[in-house]
Amino acid sequence: MHTPPRIVVVGGGYAGVMAARAALERRAHVTLVDADGRHGFLPRLATVAAGVGPIGDADAPLADLLPGVTLVTELVEGIDHRARALATADGRGIEWDALVLAAGAQASAPPVPGLTDHAWTLRNPDDAKRLRELVPTAESLVIVGAGSTGTQLAGEAAAAHPHLRVHLLEMADRILPSLPVGMADRARDVLRDRRVRIRTGVSLERVGPEGADLDDGTTVPGLVVWTGGYASNGNALLPDAPTTDGRLVVDRCARVSGHDRVLAAGDIAAHRGPGGRVLPQTAQVAVRAGRLAGANAARIAEGVRPRAGRLRHIGWVLPLGDGQAVAQVGPVPLTDPLTGRLAPLLHDAIDVRHLLTVGGLPAAVRHHQDFVSLP
Ligand SMILES: Cc1cc2nc3c(=O)[nH]c(=O)nc-3n(C[C@H](O)[C@H](O)[C@H](O)COP(=O)(O)OP(=O)(O)OC[C@H]3O[C@@H](n4cnc5c(N)ncnc54)[C@H](O)[C@@H]3O)c2cc1C
CATH class of the missing domain: 3.50.50.60 (FAD/NAD(P)-binding domain)
Known part of the structure; x- marks a missing residue:
C-alpha cells in the first residue's frame, strides 16, 4: 500500500x-x-491596534483554515x-x-536603555490586541520607526482618535525609507493633514514609563511603540x-x-x-x-525532483486609515488623492484572495465579513 x-x-x-x-x-x-495555533493577519494589525474594525481581524484558528492537516500547537x-x-x-x-x-x-530591539521594559511592539496579534486597549485612553502615542508598520499605525490611530497626539519618529531622513519616494511623500502629506507630528533624523536614547528621550536632548511623552526592526x-x-x-x-x-x-x-x-x-x-x-x-x-x-519557482514582489499597498492609502503596483504609483482611494480596496482584496485560497469561501466570510461588505 x-x-x-x-x-x-x-x-x-x-x-x-x-x-x-x-x-x-x-x-x-x-x-x-x-x-499558538492561530494564523495572524499581520497586514491588519495596525487597524486592529488602532481600534478600527473587529478584533477578530487580527487572527483566526488554524483549525478553521486547514481541514485535513494535523495541527500541533x-x-x-x-x-x-x-x-x-x-x-x-x-x-x-x-x-x-x-x-x-x-x-x-x-520584533528585534537595539540595546537602547528601557526599550524592552517600557515600549510596546506591533508584530503579532497579541501585540495588536494589547495596544487596542491602551491607545484609546492615551493622550499621546509615540511611534518609533517610520517603516510601513509605524507609518500605517500613525495614520490609522490619528484617523480613529482625533484627540490623540500622534508622534512618528524616524532615524533616516524621510519616512518609509525603503519604499519609493513618491509613496513616502504622499503618505507624509496624508499624515500631516491628520496633524501627526513627524520627526526624521532623530534616534532613540532611552525609553522610560513617561515617554521617549531622543538624541537631540528632547523628550517626547506618551505611550511608546517600537516599530523599528x-x-x-x-x-x-x-x-x-x-x-x-x-x-x-x-x-x-x-x-x-x-x-x-x-x-x-x-x-x-x-x-x-x-x-x-x-x-x-x-x-x-x-x-x-x-x-x-x-x-x-x-x-x-x-x-x-523539485521545481524552481519564479518569485516576485508586485508592489506596495499601505493603508493610512479613514479609507486613504498609498500604493505602487509595478511601476505605477497610486498616490494621488483620487487613485489613492483604490489602494485600500486592493489591500483588502489581497487578504480576501489569501483566505479564499487557503480556507475557501466559508473561511473568507467567517473571518472577514467587513471585507466582503466593503463599499
Ligand atoms: C504590522 C505589520 C503589517 C504588515 N503589513 C503588510 C502588508 O500590508 N502587506 C504585506 O504584503 N506584508 C505586510 N507585512 C509583512 C507580512 O505580514 C509578513 O511578511 C508575513 O506575515 C510573513 O509571513 P510568514 O508566514 O513568513 O511569517 P508570519 O506571518 O510571521 O508567521 C510565522 C508563524 O510562525 C509561528 N512561529 C514562530 N516561531 C515558531 C516556533 N519556534 N515554533 C512554532 N511556531 C512558530 C508564529 O506563531 C506565526 O504563526 C506586515 C507585517 C507587520 C508586522
Whole structure:
C-alpha cells in the first residue's frame, strides 16, 4: 500500500498555511506545528491596534483554515536534521520526510536603555490586541520607526482618535525609507493633514514609563511603540545554516542551503527575485514562497525532483486609515488623492484572495465579513 510522505511545516503564518495546503494537494500527510495555533493577519494589525474594525481581524484558528492537516500547537525548540525530527517545547519529537520552516520573524530591539521594559511592539496579534486597549485612553502615542508598520499605525490611530497626539519618529531622513519616494511623500502629506507630528533624523536614547528621550536632548511623552526592526527566526531554528541578514539562504526551489530535505519560506528565508535581488519580507512573497516550498517538500519526499519557482514582489499597498492609502503596483504609483482611494480596496482584496485560497469561501466570510461588505 502507498504510504503518503510525511511533511512537517513549522509556523502557521502566510507561508506556512500555503505550504501545508500545497503539500496536501500532492496527497502528503501534513503536520503543521505553530506556537499558538492561530494564523495572524499581520497586514491588519495596525487597524486592529488602532481600534478600527473587529478584533477578530487580527487572527483566526488554524483549525478553521486547514481541514485535513494535523495541527500541533507547540513551540518548536530545535531541529535534528540528521534524525529528520524536530523537538517541541513539550518534549515531543515529530518525524518528517521533508520539512518546511515558515516561522517568520519577530520584533528585534537595539540595546537602547528601557526599550524592552517600557515600549510596546506591533508584530503579532497579541501585540495588536494589547495596544487596542491602551491607545484609546492615551493622550499621546509615540511611534518609533517610520517603516510601513509605524507609518500605517500613525495614520490609522490619528484617523480613529482625533484627540490623540500622534508622534512618528524616524532615524533616516524621510519616512518609509525603503519604499519609493513618491509613496513616502504622499503618505507624509496624508499624515500631516491628520496633524501627526513627524520627526526624521532623530534616534532613540532611552525609553522610560513617561515617554521617549531622543538624541537631540528632547523628550517626547506618551505611550511608546517600537516599530523599528524585525529579526528573522532562521538562526534560532537552524543555527548552522547560512543566512543573509538573519534570513536563511535558500535556492530557487526554496531548499535551505546545505539541507536537501529542509525548505524555508516567507520572512524566515532570503528569497530572490528577478535579477537575483533579495525580495522584501511581505505577505505576498510569503504566500508564493510557501506554495513553492510545500509542493517541493512533497516532491522531494516522493523522490521527485523539485521545481524552481519564479518569485516576485508586485508592489506596495499601505493603508493610512479613514479609507486613504498609498500604493505602487509595478511601476505605477497610486498616490494621488483620487487613485489613492483604490489602494485600500486592493489591500483588502489581497487578504480576501489569501483566505479564499487557503480556507475557501466559508473561511473568507467567517473571518472577514467587513471585507466582503466593503463599499
Ligand atoms: C504590522 C505589520 C503589517 C504588515 N503589513 C503588510 C502588508 O500590508 N502587506 C504585506 O504584503 N506584508 C505586510 N507585512 C509583512 C507580512 O505580514 C509578513 O511578511 C508575513 O506575515 C510573513 O509571513 P510568514 O508566514 O513568513 O511569517 P508570519 O506571518 O510571521 O508567521 C510565522 C508563524 O510562525 C509561528 N512561529 C514562530 N516561531 C515558531 C516556533 N519556534 N515554533 C512554532 N511556531 C512558530 C508564529 O506563531 C506565526 O504563526 C506586515 C507585517 C507587520 C508586522
